[in-house]
Amino acid sequence: DGGITQSPKYLFRKEGQNVTLSCEQNLNHDAMYWYRQDPGQGLRLIYYSQIVNDFQKGDIAEGYSVSREKKESFPLTVTSAQKNPTAFYLCASSPSGNGETQYFGPGTRLLVL
Amino acid sequence: QKEVEQDPGPLSVPEGAIVSLNCTYSNSAFQYFMWYRQYSRKGPELLMYTYSSGNKEDGRFTAQVDKSSKYISLFIRDSQPSDSATYLCAMRGTGTASKLTFGTGTRLQVTL
Numbered sequence: 001d002g003g004i005t006q007s008p009k010y011l012f013r014k015e016g017q018n019v020t021l022s023c024e025q026n027l028n029h030d031a032m033y034w035y036r037q038d039p040g041q042g043l044r045l046i047y048y049s050q051i052v053n054d055f056q057k058g059d060i061a062e063g064y065s066v067s068r069e070k071k072e073s074f075p076l077t078v079t080s081a082q083k084n085p086t087a088f089y090l091c092a093s094s095p096s097g098n099g100e101t102q103y104f105g106p107g108t109r110l111l112v113l
Numbered sequence: 114q115k116e117v118e119q120d121p122g123p124l125s126v127p128e129g130a131i132v133s134l135n136c137t138y139s140n141s142a143f144q145y146f147m148w149y150r151q152y153s154r155k156g157p158e159l160l161m162y163t164y165s166s167g168n169k170e171d172g173r174f175t176a177q178v179d180k181s182s183k184y185i186s187l188f189i190r191d192s193q194p195s196d197s198a199t200y201l202c203a204m205r206g207t208g209t210a211s212k213l214t215f216g217t218g219t220r221l222q223v224t225l
Contacts, residue, residue, distance in 0.1 A: 004156075006156075040121065040217060041217060042117075042119075042201065042215040042216055042217040042218060043157075043201070043203075043213075043215040045212055045213075048212070058212070088154075090156055090157070100145065100205075101147065101159060101162055102159075102203075102213060103159065104149075104156035104157045104158070105156050106155055106156045107154070107155065107156045109154070
């Protein structure tokens, strides 16, 4: 089955803790994206990567970090510098870096204890 | 003012009704337009993808783009309870690094 997987489905973070959200795709897509979704605000782009070993900041990158060591994997770390991390995090991929049709994973809900 | 405006709803319609969902935008550089459906606590699923102005039909769904008015629509015919979800519009310009800009989503409820 081709698709995008995200894990875990739910994640709890304590104050001052870094947590990492996993995103894997087997669609052979070059580009991958991380979005944050909050009620009433739509999807906001955190980071994106058009090719392995390269990534760019999106609109709300502060407090987040990413890596792209493999084509199929694009993990997102929510650092302690992100003061309001509670949100639904969505990973997406597209065939190339043209930002065209993007396909989304099932999401990870991050909650702060 | 947001680049993309979308009425959050909720929009409640009876089963079998025709549903009209809309977005307006301000950036005339947008050329590609998408509609996504998102069920509660799930990732968005691509429904329709159109380029520039015109209509595109796929089963019960029709996407319409009017670039002169900066207005896009998604029509759902013979609506079903399974259509109950949040519908997100998204759009982008041209260029290799062009990013998607999303509306906030309209929540649709189709009742029996």
